Amino acid sequence: MDTPILVAEKLAVRFETAEGPVTAVDDVSFSVRQGEFLSIIGPSGCGKSTVFNVIGGLLSQHQGTVKVAGELIDGPHKSIGMVFQEESTFPWRNVVDNVAFPLELTGMPKQKRIERAEHFIRMVGLDGFEKRYPGELSGGMRQRVSLARTLASEPKILLMDEPFAALDEQTRLLLGDKVLQIQQQLSQTTLLITHNITEAVQMSDRILVMTYRPGRVKRIVDIDLPRPRTSDIVGSEAFGRYVAQIWNDLREEASRGLKDEEAHMLHEARP
Amino acid sequence: MSAAAPARRAAALADIAPAATGLACVVAFFAVMEALIRSGLISEYIVPPPSQVIDALGRVVMEEHIVRRFFLTIGECLTTGVMITVFGVAGGVAMHRYKLLQQAVETWVAALAAAPVVLAYPLFMVIFGRNAWTIIMIGFVAALPPVILKTIEGLSGTRKVLINVGRSFNLSGSQQFFKIMLPAALPTIFTGIRLGLIFALINIVGVEFLINYGGLGQLINDLAERYDLPGTYAAICFVILVSVVFFMTLEKIERWLRPAT
Numbered sequence: 456m457d458t459p460i461l462v463a464e465k466l467a468v469r470f471e472t473a474e475g476p477v478t479a480v481d482d483v484s485f486s487v488r489q490g491e492f493l494s495i496i497g498p499s500g501c502g503k504s505t506v507f508n509v510i511g512g513l514l515s516q517h518q519g520t521v522k523v524a525g526e527l528i529d530g531p532h533k534s535i536g537m538v539f540q541e542e543s544t545f546p547w548r549n550v551v552d553n554v555a556f557p558l559e560l561t562g563m564p565k566q567k568r569i570e571r572a573e574h575f576i577r578m579v580g581l582d583g584f585e586k587r588y589p590g591e592l593s594g595g596m597r598q599r600v601s602l603a604r605t606l607a608s609e610p611k612i613l614l615m616d617e618p619f620a621a622l623d624e625q626t627r628l629l630l631g632d633k634v635l636q637i638q639q640q641l642s643q644t645t646l647l648i649t650h651n652i653t654e655a656v657q658m659s660d661r662i663l664v665m666t667y668r669p670g671r672v673k674r675i676v677d678i679d680l681p682r683p684r685t686s687d688i689v690g691s692e693a694f695g696r697y698v699a700q701i702w703n704d705l706r707e708e709a710s711r712g713l714k715d716e717e718a719h720m721l722h723e724a725r726p
Numbered sequence: 727m728s729a730a731a732p733a734r735r736a737a738a739l740a741d742i743a744p745a746a747t748g749l750a751c752v753v754a755f756f757a758v759m760e761a762l763i764r765s766g767l768i769s770e771y772i773v774p775p776p777s778q779v780i781d782a783l784g785r786v787v788m789e790e791h792i793v794r795r796f797f798l799t800i801g802e803c804l805t806t807g808v809m810i811t812v813f814g815v816a817g818g819v820a821m822h823r824y825k826l827l828q829q830a831v832e833t834w835v836a837a838l839a840a841a842p843v844v845l846a847y848p849l850f851m852v853i854f855g856r857n858a859w860t861i862i863m864i865g866f867v868a869a870l871p872p873v874i875l876k877t878i879e880g881l882s883g884t885r886k887v888l889i890n891v892g893r894s895f896n897l898s899g900s901q902q903f904f905k906i907m908l909p910a911a912l913p914t915i916f917t918g919i920r921l922g923l924i925f926a927l928i929n930i931v932g933v934e935f936l937i938n939y940g941g942l943g944q945l946i947n948d949l950a951e952r953y954d955l956p957g958t959y960a961a962i963c964f965v966i967l968v969s970v971v972f973f974m975t976l977e978k979i980e981r982w983l984r985p986a987t
Contacts, residue, residue: 511894512893512894513890513893513894531893531894531895531896532896533896535894536894537890537891537894539887539890539891541885541887542887543887543888543890543891545888545891545906545909545910546910547909547910547912547984548909556895556905557895560895560897560901608895
């Protein structure tokens with residue numbers, strides 16, 4: 456658990472916009488240990504998704520380095536499996552074919568990859584829905600299909616960008632349980648990008664709190680709650696303390712973000 | 727149980743109501759036309775009463791080799807369909823791939839979609855002669871633009887997140903195209919092919935009429951030249967019926983090919 460499998464050092468990303476260059480992320484360094492669950496939390500506009508894209512190799516124009524098991528990566532890497540915020544199942548494939556997609560790319564024989572896909576479908580609790588198409592499933596079920604598809608590629612690191620952001624709070628808590636159960640079952644190293652404090656505290660070993668633009672590391676909080684964990688932990692006193700502590704850190708950043716947004720809107724509305 | 731039966735009946739009625747209303751409208755239209763023609767408000771030397779058209783339909787089917795003509799027209803349509811699918815999709819893919827080509831040509835293709843290509847039939851007759859290829863090529867030129875434009879639209883409309891999923895799995899360029907972009911674009915491409923086939927059918931029957939060669943279009947021309955008005959209208963009704971069946975068949979094929987929708 457102590458060996459870092461993912462190390463990000465001095466990440467910085469600058470974008471050119473119509474109003475001049477914007478520094479989205481600046482001097483962000485952190486590491487994720489083998490089997491650890493780390494969440495990155497911050498207000499809207501703090502560059503969380505930019506960090507997700509850099510780690511996933513989808514954004515090449517950045518400064519700093521990302522290493523996976525000591526190997527410097529520059530682009531998508533087979534060790535990192537990504538789950539996206541937007542609905543990302545393939546609508547033309549049924550559930551089993553969606554999940555078997557990464558196995559198909561490896562050239563695995565059809566029967567074997569179907570069996571393997573069914574294993575991951577059971578893991579996310581979608582057995583019975585193998586032949587259904589995404590259009591016949593709810594939003595939460597579709598996100599579980601995406602999760603199963605990523606797990607089927609057996610990544611060393613599971614990288615998730617607000618995968619349950621579009622779901623209601625109760626579904627989100629229950630799916631959080633499912634993710635926790637899988638993470639514990641597979642000892643899966645997981646990096647979760649989120650803006651939801653409850654979700655972060657429910658699942659994480661550590662939480663990295665980011666500042667509002669430019670996104671920097673404000674603080675890393677160790678979550679010393681017992682494992683195995685479920686959503687029952689939400690009612691505990693210690694859970695409440697962590698939520699309050701992180702909100703305390705985030706409130707100032709979220710207020711800055713809100714003021715910035717209002718100032719921007721005023722500027723836009725000015726004749 | 728007793729409460730469920732009326733609910734089932736109501737649901738069954740709701741299911742057939744749209745089709746029944748549509749059919750009732752057609753019957754009402756024919757009844758009004760019959761009344762207007764019989765009363766002399768519309769001259770029966772220009773438009774025959776629907777009852778005579780229905781009578782003539784059996785005669786046209788029996789005496790005018792309508793089955794052979796039908797298969798000739800449908801054969802021309804299907805040949806055109808294969809050609810627009812191959813060249814239209816390939817053209818759309820090339821234009822999506824090479825932006826300069828797209829910027830240079832897309833407006834012309836869109837303009838061609840609105841052009842009455844059928845009027846250029848003498849030129850096609852000079853090039854291909856008075857045979858089925860003239861008809862097929864006019865159908866092809868008229869039906870190609872929607873396939874090209876819809877292919878570009880479908881490929882450009884592939885959701886960014888699906889492309890990113892492909893990138894996250896390290897797909898090569900061709901894998902990205904064949905496993906993600908093309909399947910994602912297929913519904914839109916199929917809409918283009920369906921539109922193209924409808925354009926093709928309209929133009930093929932039109933050119934058959936104009937050059938008095940081939941299948942159903944030639945039949946309408948023959949009957950009109952004989953001043954067999956009930957027969958002419960019966961043939962026109964048959965072509966409309968063929969178009970409707972053709973369109974419905976395409977919809978069925980589309981649903982069969984894309985069970986996800």
